[in-house]
Amino acid sequence: MVGIILASHGDFANGILQSGEMIFGEQENVKAVVLTPSEGPNDIREKMKEAIASFDNQDEVLFLVDLWGGTPFNQANALLEERERKDAWAIVAGLNLPMLIEAFASRMSMNTSHEIATHILNTAKEGINVLPENLQPKVPATKPAAAKASNVGTPGKFEYVLARIDTRLLHGQVATSWTRATNPTRIIVVSDVVAKDELRKKMIQEAAPPGVKAHVVPIHKMIELAQDDQHFGGQRALLLFETPQDLLKAVEGGVPLDTINVGSMAHSTGKVQPNRTLAFDQDDIDTFAKLKKLGLKFDVRKVPSDTKQNMDEILKRAQEELNKRP
Structure with a gap:
């Protein structure tokens, strides 16, 4: 796995690492190094060396630094220049949170810095965006974007690439x-509750990654969309889905799913928590039993790189814990 060093003036690197892990989860082979007001170039250079020495793979290192031409950048560049192989490390300046999260995700499928x-x-x-939106510079649409838009309205039905239960959506x-x-x-997002909440709908739409449209629809609307074979080729x-109950209604209504990714179900009063990310009450357990009876399979993972867990064993532990209650 490519090692990542976050380097900055002051505590910025520490703070953005904390933010990135809050969003994406704890990361291995990532270190933050900072230059304090009382330190000089050699100090941050030594910190970078220590960080690199801690990585599993020291041949592939990516430096994400705050400022092009600043001391953290210059010292990372000096370390790169000292290497015989200058084609295995890389430096990117202008560190921001979207960059960091994308770097975390990219390490799952990319092997070089x-x-x-x-x-x-x-x-x-x-x-980088701005509100009010009229302050945003106008950028002409590119040909790839136009090509993607042309798919809308093409005869055919949706292809379902993932269906996920996640309380956080x-x-x-x-x-x-x-x-x-x-x-x-x-x-x-398929939810009767969220579809009525304009603030949550707006936040979800704004959280969509570049190039992907985000929508919030009630369950009955998703059932209608699933039957439409004229517009979604x-x-x-x-x-x-926020809950397994919403998912069951959608499947019973005709949304053609065969595998469900179970990512996160938040704990609340009356629920038991047989593992770190999933909590159940009796209704949840009964709902998963109905989904299984309908032929659905379960893929229990937070992120694609996680090892799949056995849903039957998780549900069995949850039922045992509920049965122990008075």
Whole structure:
């Protein structure tokens, strides 16, 4: 795995690493190094060396630094220049959170720092926006974007690339790792509750990754869309459900799903939690039993790189814990 060093003036690198891991999860082979007001170039250089020495693979290192031409950049560049192989490390300046999250996701499928550095540049730029929207510079539509838009209205039905149960719905892990793994053209949140909440709808739409449209629809509308064979040819849909009960209603209504990714179910009063990410009450357990009876399979993972867990064993532990209660 490519090692990543975040380097900055002051505590910026520490803070953005904390933010990135809050969104994407804890990361291995990532280190933050900072230059404090009382330190000089040699100090941050030594910190970089220590960080590199801690990586599993010291031949592939990506430096994400705050400022082009600043001391962190200069010292990273000096270390790169000292190497015999100058084609295995890379430096990207202008560190921001979209860049960092995309770098985390890219390490799952890219094996070199150069690949990742090239890939994250567009994400970093597209992460910079402004409100009111009329302040945003007008950029002419590119041909690829026009081609993607032309798929809308093409005869055919949706292709379902992922259906996921996740209490948090559209968040960092979905917007980066799962989107990258499944390559949807649309992310659709299916929820009667969220469809009535204008604020949550707006937040979900704004959280969509570049190039992907996000929608929020009630369950009955998703059932209608699933039957439409005239307008969605070429469209790859990633469906997000807040609860297994919503998913069951959609499947019983005719949404043609065969595998469900179970990512996160939040704990609340009356629920048991047999593992770190999933909590159940009796209704949840009964609902999964109905889904299984309908022929659905379960893929229990937070992110694509996780090892799949056994849903039957998880549900068995949950039932045992509920049975122990008075």
